[in-house]
Amino acid sequence: MKKLYIFFLLCSILTACKKDVINQTVTDPKAGLQKISEVYALGISTKVELWAEKDLTTGHNQLFVTLYDSVSNQPITKALVKILPVMDMEMNGMYMSHSTPCLQPESSEVENTLFPFAVVFTMPGNTDQSKWSFDVTIKRDGQNKIGTAKLAVAVGASSPERVKMLTTTQGEKLVVSYYFPNPPKIGINDLEVIIYRQQDKMSFLSVDNFLLVMRPEMPAMGHGSPNNINPVHTKNGYYKGKVNFTMTGDWRINLDLVNAEQKNTIFFDLSF
Structure with a gap:
């Protein structure tokens, strides 16, 4: 009887431990994201991966960089x-380049x-005549060398348009540009407006001195909300507010x- 009791006790402990292991399963931080591009940064033994929430289009895009040691494959x-x-462009045999607003990683961790x-992104780019890329500069903690990598990306046109010059x-x-942290729905929605000023072709500065007045309307229905x-x-040129959509349809x-x-x-026009 004593042996039987010990057997059941051990089974209970093993079952509990197994449940703990299951409960401690770590969710992949890249779950729900899609890999856009990857390349190696030469000279610092680093693989660079670019991830995004969805295909890149003109307007605001949330992106993520992951770095791996190319020898150990550890993050x-x-x-x-x-x-x-x-953006590299070719027009009538002439070559030109320009940048676009970019909110840098806020931490080195x-x-x-x-x-x-x-x-x-201010314009689409996915052809030989107009294409986007990211020049990424990396300085790993504890190293003196600086590595660089170029990641090619394809950018489609948003419809309706999500960015204005x-x-x-x-x-x-x-x-x-504007950005909904969550998909629009009937009711109150968080909305972010992003404003940057072009300093030159390769430099953009965030703008923080505007008072924004927002007036949503449904032009076809003749009412607002x-x-x-x-x-x-x-901060960083981001303005946060709330917009109320009283019904689905075409909004301005x-x-x-x-x-x-x-x-x-x-x-900005949008439909949902």
Whole structure:
């Protein structure tokens, strides 16, 4: 009887341990993401992978870089990572390049093996005549060498359009885009508006001095919606607010960009 009791006790312990192992299963941080590109950064023994939530299109895109030691294949958890988006274009035998707004990784330490960053693509690029790439600069923790990698990416056109280029009344060239952290639905939705100013072809600066006035409407139905919260600046050119969609269909979000010197108005159309 005593032996039988010990047997059942051991079975219970093993079963409990097995449940603990199952409960401790670690979710892959890249689950739900798709790999866009990968390449090796020469000179620093590092593999660079680019991941995204979905196919890249014009407008705001959330992306992630993962780094692996190319010898041990272990994730690199600490490094300085800088990304420069570059559009290379050929027109009538002439070659030119320009960049686009890019929110750099905010920390040198990974978030669950990922270095998050964001890009606002101003135009599509997926042909030999117009193509996007990322120039990635990496300095691993504890190393003096700096590695570089070029990741080719294809960017399609968003429809409806999610980014606008605006020349203000003061002559500034702005890039304005919007982003829903969650898919739009009937009711109150979080909305982010991103505003950057073009300094030159390769440099864009975040803009933090606009007062945004948002006016959603359904042009075909002849009405707007109540209880909207105008986006206000948080950091890095991001303005956060809330928009109320009272029904599904075709919506237009009108935005007034106001500061002490000027007022400019744009709009974005969307359907859901």
